[in-house]
Amino acid sequence: MIISANERRRVARNRLPRWLFDYIDGGAGAETTLRRNTAALDRIGFVPFALRGAAEPSLKARVLGLDMDFPVALAPVGMAGLVSPVGEIAAARAAVGAGSAMCVSSFSLAGIEQIAASVDPARLMFQLYVFRDRAVTQDMLCRVWAAGIRTLVVTVDTPITPMRERDARNGFRSATGVSPRLAGQMLVRPRWLYGALRRSDRLIGNLVPYGMGTNLFAQAAAISRAMDPGLDWDDMARLRAQWKGRLVIKGVLHPQDTARAAALGVDGVVLSNHGGRQLDGAISAIEALPASLDAAQGRVEVCVDGGFRSGGDIIKALALGASAVWIGRPWVYGLATAGGQGVADVLASLRDGMRSTMTLLGAADLATLRASRAQCLQTESIQTGEGGAVVPFPRMAEATA
Ligand SMILES: Cc1cc2nc3c(=O)[nH]c(=O)nc-3n(C[C@H](O)[C@H](O)[C@H](O)COP(=O)(O)O)c2cc1C
Numbered sequence: 043m044i045i046s047a048n049e050r051r052r053v054a055r056n057r058l059p060r061w062l063f064d065y066i067d068g069g070a071g072a073e074t075t076l077r078r079n080t081a082a083l084d085r086i087g088f089v090p091f092a093l094r095g096a097a098e099p100s101l102k103a104r105v106l107g108l109d110m111d112f113p114v115a116l117a118p119v120g121m122a123g124l125v126s127p128v129g130e131i132a133a134a135r136a137a138v139g140a141g142s143a144m145c146v147s148s149f150s151l152a153g154i155e156q157i158a159a160s161v162d163p164a165r166l167m168f169q170l171y172v173f174r175d176r177a178v179t180q181d182m183l184c185r186v187w188a189a190g191i192r193t194l195v196v197t198v199d200t201p202i203t204p205m206r207e208r209d210a211r212n213g214f215r216s217a218t219g220v221s222p223r224l225a226g227q228m229l230v231r232p233r234w235l236y237g238a239l240r241r242s243d244r245l246i247g248n249l250v251p252y253g254m255g256t257n258l259f260a261q262a263a264a265i266s267r268a269m270d271p272g273l274d275w276d277d278m279a280r281l282r283a284q285w286k287g288r289l290v291i292k293g294v295l296h297p298q299d300t301a302r303a304a305a306l307g308v309d310g311v312v313l314s315n316h317g318g319r320q321l322d323g324a325i326s327a328i329e330a331l332p333a334s335l336d337a338a339q340g341r342v343e344v345c346v347d348g349g350f351r352s353g354g355d356i357i358k359a360l361a362l363g364a365s366a367v368w369i370g371r372p373w374v375y376g377l378a379t380a381g382g383q384g385v386a387d388v389l390a391s392l393r394d395g396m397r398s399t400m401t402l403l404g405a406a407d408l409a410t411l412r413a414s415r416a417q418c419l420q421t422e423s424i425q426t427g428e429g430g431a432v433v434p435f436p437r438m439a440e441a442t443a
Contacts, residue, residue: 043380044391047351047372054378057234058125059227064208066125066374067429069318071205075326076318080348082326086358091414094404101396106193106288106310106343108165109172111141112393113366113408114356116373116385117317117347118122118195118292120149121246121262123172127380131160132382133373138165140389145169145195145368148182149265152352153247155189163190169292170196172277174270178252183285191329192287198273199293199320203266206319230355275302282306290345293320295330297337304341310365312345317370328359335363353395357403361411 045053055063069076101112116137123129130152132179137144138161145167146157158166168186173179186194209215211222220228228235238244246254246261254268255261270277282289291303292312303311313327327346338344346359347368356367369392376384405411 044387050375050379054375057378059231059234061214061224061227062124063213065214065265066371068206068208070320071322073318075315075322075324079318079326083326083349083355083358085436090402091404096401096404096406099397099400099405100407106146107144110143112396114142115366115368116144116390117368117370118145118147119370119374120147121151122374123151124373126381127241128381131157133377133385134161137386138162140386142389148248149246151243151247154186158189158191166191167193167195172195172270172273173268192265193290194285194287195290195292196281197292200229200269201271204320215262218263219257279306295325297333300334301337303340308342310343310345312347312368314347319346331362331364353392354399356392356396357399360408363412
């Protein structure tokens with residue numbers, strides 16, 4: 043069923059225990075960046091071209107070596123499978139069935155081997171967190187390669203887990219078992235609880251071999267301590283040398299980091315502030331995009347995520363030159379409300395919204411859209427760039443030097 047992103051979020055809130063909804067929905071600190079992600083997109087307006095005959099636009103794109111029906115992928119979301127008994131496997135099937143792709147989190151409930159065996163693994167990416175214990179990281183890399191996945195996405199914006207007020211209020215991540223408060227919130231969601239009790243995978247499956255806790259709450263509390271806060275560019279260079287497939291760095295915003303990633307020979311970056319869950323006050327990916335594209339100089343593919351809730355939002359990023367847009371919370375709310383079909387509905391609604399936006403803009407395909415980036419403008423302060431193009435956000439040319 044096609045419903046708006048807001049409505050789906052509302053239904054998910056009514057289905058999930060409070061701590062689980064808050065874990066998904068919330069952000070770091072005062073949630074300034076969380077709000078900024080959507081606000082920055084809202085500040086961009088379209089200037090459509092008339093009479094261009096773009097009645098049936100094509101959204102086809104090749105992203106990170108993958109042919110996609112439309113360049114939207116499911117972003118990695120830790121513990122996403124918890125929202126529905128059908129879990130991440132159903133989400134992966136929905137993504138692949140829609141001609142999209144999925145990046146599986148290190149912290150998925152379903153093990154990466156199970157997910158990869160359920161779909162064509164070529165359409166999956168694996169998101170890696172680098173652990174202090176490098177033996178764990180090595181083992182994960184071997185498992186991912188053996189499962190047939192060739193695109194590795196290393197997340198670099200999580201040296202620590204900052205204060206997330208909603209989690210703190212609920213006692214999630216500090217409890218190492220089911221506290222009375224968490225239990226109470228589950229009891230008032232009997233439908234979710236029934237599904238949760240029936241399932242066999244009540245742990246973060248990918249971590250089971252490494253003994254990071256015997257229940258999900260203990261695992262959730264352990265993982266932020268297990269990640270290596272000292273990860274640096276030397277580590278990335280070593281990973282680049284070791285991983286024979288495609289390598290993507292997720293969680294950069296500064297154009298110098300994109301330039302450095304390009305120099306290292308990685309295949310792509312995902313501009314991201316982790317859905318407003320890490321550095322509160324950080325700018326949004328859509329704001330970072332123009333300068334990062336300048337820095338990339340076509341050497342790496344530049345994807346974005348954070349706050350994309352409609353097809354129109356996605357077209358704004360593509361018009362600015364992003365290779366693809368990743369979505370996080372929307373697909374998880376789809377999974378929470380209607381399982382795999384819910385994820386399929388979310389993707390279909392984004393794809394349809396992208397198509398209608400293209401038609402109304404007068405862009406027959408993505409190449410045409412990108413060639414006329416003047417279709418996007420910042421309504422608050424309109425700046426005319428070179429060649430008459432309208433640039434939505436100030437470039438940080440000096441920062442890329
Ligand atoms: C509940 C939740 C868990 C997440 N877990 C991960 C993760 O395990 N790895 C990762 O790289 N990003 C993770 N992210 C960030 C997403 O990949 C993505 O950057 C973000 O959700 C995009 O913003 P959006 O939710 O507004 O679409 C998580 C996001 C949420 C909401």
